[in-house]
Amino acid sequence: MRLTHQLLRRRFFSRSVHEVAPELIGAMLLFNGAGGMIVEVEAYHHTDPAAHSFGGRTARNAVMFGPAGYAYVYRSYGIHWCLNFVCEGEGSASAVLIRAIEPREGIAAMRRRRGVRDERLLCSGPGRLCQALGIAGVHNGLALDAPPFALHARSDEPAVVTGPRIGITKAADIPWRYGLKGSPFVSKPFR
DNA sequence: ATGAAGATGAAT
DNA sequence: TTCATCTTCATC
Numbered sequence: 001m002r003l004t005h006q007l008l009r010r011r012f013f014s015r016s017v018h019e020v021a022p023e024l025i026g027a028m029l030l031f032n033g034a035g036g037m038i039v040e041v042e043a044y045h046h047t048d049p050a051a052h053s054f055g056g057r058t059a060r061n062a063v064m065f066g067p068a069g070y071a072y073v074y075r076s077y078g079i080h081w082c083l084n085f086v087c088e089g090e091g092s093a094s095a096v097l098i099r100a101i102e103p104r105e106g107i108a109a110m111r112r113r114r115g116v117r118d119e120r121l122l123c124s125g126p127g128r129l130c131q132a133l134g135i136a137g138v139h140n141g142l143a144l145d146a147p148p149f150a151l152h153a154r155s156d157e158p159a160v161v162t163g164p165r166i167g168i169t170k171a172a173d174i175p176w177r178y179g180l181k182g183s184p185f186v187s188k189p190f191r
Numbered sequence: 192a193t194g195a196a197g198a199t200g201a202a203t
Numbered sequence: 204t205t206c207a208t209c210t211t212c213a214t215c
Binding site for chain 1: 196197198199200
Binding site for chain 3: 058078
């Protein structure tokens with residue numbers, strides 16, 4: 001893989017979550033050398049009733065209230081782990097949920113951790129991609145610009161599509177899911 | 192102490 | 204469509 005493109009630093013994430021989310025489409029996410037291109041994300045602004053931080057600071061969402069550029073990892077449905085990138089200024093408590101990546105690096109390790117061969121089933125979904133990359137609760141609060149994380153800016157501007165979010169009951173109609181147009185690696189098709 | 196809901200995924 | 208699985212948070 002060519003690493004000619006820029007590493008995403010804290011400044012990249014220190015902006016509105018609605019600017020950062022679409023710009024993450026096409027970026028490269030690596031964790032301990034395994035990962036791929038981000039093809040689907042969801043924006044969670046603190047004013048959004050569906051955001052974990054909406055009801056105020058708790059033990060679980062504390063990282064969301066910290067500075068931008070850190071990983072917020074939480075347990076979903078008692079079984080899965082989900083990865084977010086904290087954005088905006090400290091105290092804003094807004095983040096982007098990483099929902100799917102197109103596998104590029106460390107595919108053998110991903111298959112081993114996931115127990116499936118089909119590349120479309122490796123990282124297409126927030127729980128799946130965490131399992132494939134080996135991301136878990138112990139990684140909550142880690143900086144995104146230092147190992148084991150490595151995030152690289154996209155070199156071209158891809159075609160981005162939007163739609164309502166997945167698995168949301170409150171504010172389900174808010175179209176803050178962003179995806180790479182035509183990608184077969186999104187967790188659910190855009191329409 | 193208890194209970195209901197939950198930013199999911201896999202099987203049926 | 205059902206269900207596994209369990210943390211989190213509000214309520215009693």
